[in-house]
Amino acid sequence: MNKTMKKALIGSGLVVGTLAAAGVWSYAITKKLVEIALDRNEDKSVEESKKHIAGNPETSAFIKVRENAAEKLEGSSYDIVEITAQDGIKLVGHWRFCKNPKRIIIAMHGWRSSWARDFGLIADFFYNNDCHVLYAEQRGQNNSGGEYMGFGLTERHDCLEWANWVSTQEYGNLPVYLCGVSMGASTVLMTSGFELPPHVHGIIADCGYTSPHAIWKHVVENNLRLYYDDMMSSIADEMCRAKIQVGSKDYSCPDALAECKVPVLFIHGTDDDFVPVEMTYENYKACASQKRLLIVPGAGHGMSYVIDRKLYEQTVKQFWADFD
Known part of the structure; x- marks a missing residue:
């Protein structure tokens, strides 16, 4: 295997690894956000999260x-x-x-x-x-x-x-x-x-x-200062559908x-x-x-x-x- 091929494989591996890590991060963050949005959970951590989400x-x-x-x-x-x-x-x-x-x-x-x-x-x-x-x-x-x-x-x-x-x-x-x-x-x-x-x-x-989709996107980007990309949006939509049988964009x-x-x-x-x-x-x-x-x-x-x-x-x- 020549050096050029090695560099290409190493580079592609880094890209795949980075994308995989980004996917895991997006899933974890979105899961927590959807839980805060939809789940009945009334513990103190949710109440604290609400203060950051509400903005005012x-x-x-x-x-x-x-x-x-x-x-x-x-x-x-x-x-x-x-x-x-x-x-x-x-x-x-x-x-x-x-x-x-x-x-x-x-x-x-x-x-x-x-x-x-x-x-x-x-x-x-x-x-x-x-x-x-x-x-x-x-x-x-x-x-x-x-x-x-x-x-x-x-x-x-x-x-x-x-x-x-x-x-x-x-x-x-x-x-x-x-x-x-x-x-x-x-x-x-x-x-x-x-x-x-x-x-x-x-x-x-x-x-x-x-x-729901529009307000979640607004809150995540403007109040939580996170990037609500297409991946997070799709994950949130499917999680919403799994919980309440209707998607956030439906x-x-x-x-x-x-x-x-x-x-x-x-x-x-x-x-x-x-x-x-x-x-x-x-x-x-x-x-x-x-x-x-x-x-x-x-x-x-x-x-x-x-x-x-x-x-x-x-x-x-x-x-x-x-x-x-």
Whole structure:
């Protein structure tokens, strides 16, 4: 064997070894990221990872205000209800009544959060404006069943089940609005692709992303400072499919919104470092039905109501007035 051939073989061996090492690294990193994204696991390491993933830091003062609001909502009067999802998973909801309801809200919370945490601050607004509210607990979280979250891909079916359930209850003939924050927003937006029950009059989506694939890519590249290449994307898609029987690229909010027939109010803050405001612009553009857009300057992720409560409430009340 001549020297040139030896060098070629050694060189090709180094390339193969490097590629193999890169493949192992990509697989290991992606496996961990998908576990954080989808698995129910609630240990402290996951909570710490969430802080890095979310991007927007929260002040201790705001955290305290939010915790107090959550405790107040949890301590209010409501019925705990259960339904069974189409795949047999138990879903839990908190059915809070007002005295003379004019409409019903189905409220879907976000990723690794809770119904009281995400809606505690706005709960009094709902109550004081004559809304019965069904605060759903998303699958794979808290008291609902399921080993995995689905980033809206599976939760959209659950949201539809809740809409059907509400129609069987007292006051079930009232206008119903699907309302969500963050992953909950994407859940209700993906639900818009179904043929919705006739009593669903609209959707309110606060800081929703376009698709699981898009938000994972954004978070990995912008918040974790890693390169989300085609290899990682393909691995993540297949891992997602193995866990929840649907791939991260199989469906999206724009896909659903192209079929949407009910009015949608899109809300987002300009300073959102978790879900970029551009994703709401993309969702808004894709929406085939009547639509409205509220962009709140200076608001971070899920903070639009906190930053400009007056404008937020005015916009939502006008939406109700127009579509009840």
